[in-house]
Amino acid sequence: MSKTYFLDPFGCAKNQVDAETLMAYLNDAGWVSTFSPEEADIVIVNSCGFIEAAKRESINAVLEHKRNGKRIVLAGCLVERYAKDLFESLTEADVIFGNKDLSKIASAADAALHGARMQLIPLPTDDNVRKNRPLLSLPGSAYVKITEGCNNHCSFCSIPLIRGGLKSRKIEDIIDECQTLLDRGIKELCLVGQDIAAFGMDSSSRQLLLTLLEALFCLNGNFWVRLLYLHPDHFPPILDFLKKNGGGRFLPYFDIPFQHASKSLLQKMNRKGCAEDYLALLDRIRDALPSSVIRSTFLLGFPGETDADMETLFDFQEKARLDWAGCFTYSREENTPANSMKPHVPKRVAERRRSLVQEKQTVITEKQLDRFMGQKFDVLVEEEVDDGLYLGRMFAQAPEVDGAVVVHADTALRFGSFVSCKITARAGFDLTAECIL
Ligand code: SF4
DSSP, rough: OOOEEEEEOOOOHHHHHHHHHHHHHHHHHOEOOOGGGGGOEEEEEOOOSSSSHHHHHHHHHHHHHHTTTEEEEEEHHHHHHHHHHHHHHHHHHHHESSSSSSGGGHHHHHHHTTOOEEOOOOOOOSOOOSSSOOOOSTTTEEEEEEEOOOOOTTOOHHHHHHHHHHHEHHHHHHHHHHHHHTTTTEEEEEOOOOOOOGTTTTTSSSHHHHHHHHHHHTSSSEEHHHHHHHOOGGOOOOOOOOOOTTTTEEEEEEEHHHHOOHHHHHHHTTOOOHHHHHHHHHHHHHHHTOOOOEEEEEEOOOOTHHHHHHHHHHHHHHHHSSSSSEEHHHHHHTSGGGGGGGGGOOOOOOOOHHHHHHHHHHHHHHHGGGGGTTEEEEEEEEEEETTTTTEOTTOOTTTTTOOOEEOOSSOOOOOOOEEEEEEEEETTTTTEEEEEO
């Protein structure tokens, strides 16, 4: 009788790769995954420990599964940050498992199944990613984690406390993983890390993202490479290469978290940029790649943020004309430098500023999307929503965070494949298209 588990994933794309890797090791050890917790012998909560709201969400999941009588392994970033406190206080979590060596998960699962209550916090291992793993993304797409940890130490961020300093994976390991994924029919490789712009800076003190892209250029096949999380203060020297070799594979899509535009506030965040620097970077990118799509992130309510800082940000938004932006309110995180900074911005003020920036961005995003009207693009088909009606994404839309393309097709489309489409309309952040076969 096989042992069964349900994996409950939380957090970011990097943590999703960890969840997939956990599943690969469990499956190797004879465990079988289920689609619902009810069917499973044990539940593995792969937690997020980044900010208050995310921590609460992971802990509530543990409490919920325990209420349903499940044996629980609590894994992930929350454990890396609070292992001892969790073991002492969250008794609902039977086994507490750290994420530095995911290959040890089967021991934790067996212990939970046999009624143990314990902590298992493995020491770091070299390459903590399984290239051949179940994928939790929609068909045709996969996240490829190229770095772990971060050396930027933004004053509000707990990631370096959780994931440690920057550790870049070996290029040959990444290429090997990409080839394996392509052989499995994957069409989109999303390169992720806390800051992929810093790729290689730990091992060679120079940026190696260009070298990695050159190696990806040599692989055969029709597929996309998407770059997510590029720190604006050290944007890598990749534009000439993309201009020369972009041709459909390397998407002119850049996720560049600016966080704010006020120089004084960015300095307090331990970031070097300002509105002028960031506008100059956007000009450089758009000069090299005029069809570029830029996503960013803004953090509102950081200690000391003033109305003047907000005016600087609103003005920056006007000039930057970003395609997409996610807006978040600042979360006080212990052991981060910002935690002791003052004056605090009241939550309701932070929330009002967040919604003002988001409202302004919504108008800009819709205007930016209108430029695709009547044009033809490849769309990665992900799911069917009704007869002859499919959902997919074009180059300008990253998984999970941007809008989608609603595709009308007279013939059946294969999930995880590219189809050529003509954009016919926009509804909010989604585009509508006719399939051109
Ligand atoms: S770049 Fe800054 S915000 Fe991003 S993970 Fe690193 S320290 Fe955190």
